[in-house]
Amino acid sequence: MKRAAWLLLSVCTVAFAFAYIADFSPDDARAVAAPPLSLDAYLDEKLPEAPKEKEKLKVDNFSCYVCHGNYEGEELVVSHGKEAIGCIDCHGESYAHRNDEDNITPPDKMYPPETIDAMCGDCHDDHIASARDVIERWRERCPEKTNPNQIVCTDCHYQHRLKRRVVVWHKRTGEVIPRDESAETKETKETTTEAPAGATGKPGG
16 A cells, blocks of 8 residues: 555656656746856956055165154155165164153154254255255245245255154253143244354255
């Protein structure tokens, strides 16, 4: 009896299978088939550009970039680095400054306004720029300085400054300027004070 029941079930299954196949038309096959793969929509796709390689410098400023990473691609750093001039060439080894986690020890060398031209002049012994270029740069960068003796190289060249400084040192004494004194006000007083007789007063360097 059981064998007869299994045999009947098998026959019915095969019959239904043949009936389904017989009734399955090519149109049905097209209806369920996946559409053909097309790449037309991607032919004009703009791929992202690879990041530009960093300028290769001839000097290692890594120990300074630990804190001053904002200067890694800065124009002054890059242009001097290509000539093997690094941070320590201008600011000294500054070991105590580098190792001070409280950030109150200044670099070995800092430059108040009246010393900047002489420092730049140690390497840059000429200034090749037309009078028109000098005046245009002055009007663009520091028009408030109307006395030529107040203009120094960095007024016209580069932007080697932090926009926001957590600690400010007096560039002549190395002392920390208390936070209740505005660094901007302090430095404005320094830069607007007429340079001493020994300063070069060049418009650039």
